[in-house]
Amino acid sequence: MKPTHHTAPRTRTLLATALAALLLAGTGCSSKAGSPGSTADGADGIKTGPGVTGKTIRLGALTDLTGPYATLGKSIVQAQQMWADEVNARGGICDRRIEIVVKDHGYDVQKAVTAYADLSQDVVALPQVIGSPVMAALLDDIERDKVLTFPQAWAASLLDRDAVQVLGTTYDIDMIAAVDFLTRTKGLAKGDTIGHVHFEGDYGANALEGSRWAAKKAGLKLAGQKIKATDTDLSAQVSALRKEGVKAILISAGPAQTASLVGVAASRGLKVPVVSSAPGYAPQLMKTPAAPALAAMLNVVSAAPAVSSELAGVRKMVAAYKKKYPDSLVDSGVLSGYSAAQLMGTDLKKACENGSLAREDVVKAHRSQSGVDVGLGTAQDFSDKAQPANTSTYVHKPDAKAVGAAVNVEDAHTAPGVEQYLASRTP
DSSP, rough: OOOOSSSOOOHHHHHHHHTTTOOOOOOOEEEEEEEEOOOOEEETOEEEEBBBOOSEEEEEEEEEESSTTTTHHHHHHHHHHHHHHHHHHHBTTTEEEEEEEEEETTTTHHHHHHHHHGGGGOOSEEEEEEEEHHHHHHHHHHHTOOEEEEEOOOOOOGGGGGOOOOOOOOOHHHHHHHHHHHHHHHHOTTTEEEEEESSSSHHHHHHHHHHHHHHHHHTTTEEEEOOOTTOOOHHHHHHHHHTTSEEEEEEESHHHHHHHHHHHHHEEEOOOEEEEEEEGGGGGGGGGGGGHHHHHHHHEEESSSSOOOOOOHHHHHHHHHHHHHHTTTHHHHHHHHHHHHHHHHHHHHHHHHHTSSSSSHHHHHHOOOOOOSSSSSSOOSSSOSSOOOOOOEEEEEEEETTTTGGGEEEEOOOTTTHHHHHHHHHO
């Protein structure tokens, strides 16, 4: 499909070349032993099951190291391994050493299903599963196997499952917060049109639920543009949104799509505010030709603070990560992965105190906790499986000079309307 407005081919080529660098390849390793579903009492009186022996607690990661979220996957894997190393240096959890088995699915659902079938034989929990499409395919298996899972996906369709915990906010809440931010700070008024470019599938669909609800409440018109994860040139979408006369644009996609959208929009004179979901921004974007436009036009809504935050826990984590992985960028994936691992550690310690590291008892220990704060953002409430663990969001903006190439613009707060929206969704 050809764009209706002229675009310099060289600009698009530079963007495509630079964005290709975002896909950092990696390799995963696995090990498998034991009998799934069996439980036994250890020598220390602790009940065990798949993934747990008298000496080890084995966790699993289904990640993307070679697909559209390769940068995120690498950061999360490294951050969670750093957590495991720190825990093991202190003697482990329940006098057991933490091991993390990593499998790369490359954002391919079938590969992820195959990998889960193998990995789930001998892990007690999954502190990382990347991708809404992957989680949608695995939900029933995870629930059947009672494997406590923290997805790196935030669709509301993942709620209301005992074994699956969406950490922080869901995509719809983020977009309600985004619309609130635009109306408060960017001068949007009743009758204005905003665009929403979103991935197909649960990620984009759930984000669109939030933006539609918020736009209607604010008296705004919404122009949606659905895209695929493989779409990296958003010229056609920019043309369509320009025809709609949008005053701002929401995007719920990946970093490559965000950079293309903002870069093309700026080159065509559509210099309107753009607000992204957290998965749509990565610090590597500030080394692409789109960087000036991103700095001028983009904000990011996230359940977590920017990694440049002055929070003591975040600063400590950043310093440790830089020391352990000096050649790696610190991005939001580092904070997201490390926070998930810390929260998983809290659950495992609670389960140990209760006398059982069997899968179903780790899930029970998790659901018994509310107000869990590991010092990396806002507290999490795990007691109601039907609700997000939090409703508070931060707003960031790109800053090439900051750690993680982003800084906080607004601290955590629950946007007006969120509680009303959640109440309207409750049966």
